Amino acid sequence: MRSSVEQVSRPVGGLKLTNDEFQKVRKIIHGYSGIFIQEGKEALVQSRLMKRVRKLGLSSFKEYLNYVDSDSSGEEFLALVDVITTNKTNFFREAKHFDFIESRVLPELRGRSVKWWNAGCSTGEEPITTAITLLEAKQHTGWGSVKILATDLSRDVLEVAKQGVYPASKMAGVPQDILRKYFSHDNGHFHVSNEIRKMITYGRLNLMDRWPLKGPFNVIMCRNVMIYFNRQTQQELVAKFHQLLEPGGYLFLGHSESIPKENRSFVNLAPAVYQKR
Missing domain, CATH: 3.40.50.150 (Vaccinia Virus protein VP39)
Incomplete structure (x- = not known):
């Protein structure tokens, strides 16, 4: 079992994740879970965040990250962690x-x-x-x-x-x-x-x-x-x-x-x- 970050090859159309937004997500994930998102994983982070942006009906990644910051319940923060970390495994692995x-x-x-x-x-x-x-x-x-x-x-x-x-x-x-x-x-x-x-x-x-x-x-x-x-x-x-x-x-x-x-x-x-x- 693992919590990890995988590379994806296809870009997400429409919104564009800026470098500052990418760095902020990296900092959030590392500070909370210890997981390092490597440079070059922008496409992955963008595609994962898009799931939450669309679900919440927001118009930008900046708006989404502000929403995470302002959510006093902490639920969206945990949703961010869940959507960024992916878990791959199978029966009788290794x-x-x-x-x-x-x-x-x-x-x-x-x-x-x-x-x-x-x-x-x-x-x-x-x-x-x-x-x-x-x-x-x-x-x-x-x-x-x-x-x-x-x-x-x-x-x-x-x-x-x-x-x-x-x-x-x-x-x-x-x-x-x-x-x-x-x-x-x-x-x-x-x-x-x-x-x-x-x-x-x-x-x-x-x-x-x-x-x-x-x-x-x-x-x-x-x-x-x-x-x-x-x-x-x-x-x-x-x-x-x-x-x-x-x-x-x-x-x-x-x-x-x-x-x-x-x-x-x-x-x-x-x-x-x-x-x-």
Whole structure:
């Protein structure tokens, strides 16, 4: 799961986002979420803001940004954050991580209760994949209670995750036996089972804010999120993950992310897989 900013190639007709307006949006997003919007992403920001401008019936990006500033409820500010940050994910993404979980992590948890955190859960595919992996392994491994916490910055994607309903196009990478076992099919959409839903608690969390979380966690998955932060913020996040993990607990990052070798708090076991020393 990730909150990110992607490039788009087609310009939006009509209104033109000025450089000053673009810089203001960059500052707003970074100050609130820690995410850096790179230079050259003007077309993307313009197309995303246009959705809010049109919905509100405004005539310019300047008018929209003034509206954000004047909205004392803070609702439009959050709508701006939601529309600028995009969340891409899929079921069983980076499948080797789940192979590692099944072969290495879960046997170590045999007979124990499991406490898991999927940070940056997007629309729910990652925590659902996590739950399926745990349930499939539980048949021959066995442990106590299972609690999966799934968090994200965006209210929009969390609403999708809580609904647990996905179009058929989202299910391409899911094996047929898993589909039959953990999803029901209705009118072109797949509904995740109640068994899975009961394992996962969804909540909104800005990683830049204070974390009201209680550890220790056995596993933290924060994949394809830190790549959008600067080095200092990445180091701060890794330190906080370390505090919340149990001794020997596991941290999974995205395959384009890593912890510097000079950080002696974790040992690297596999690509983007770390264990707390």
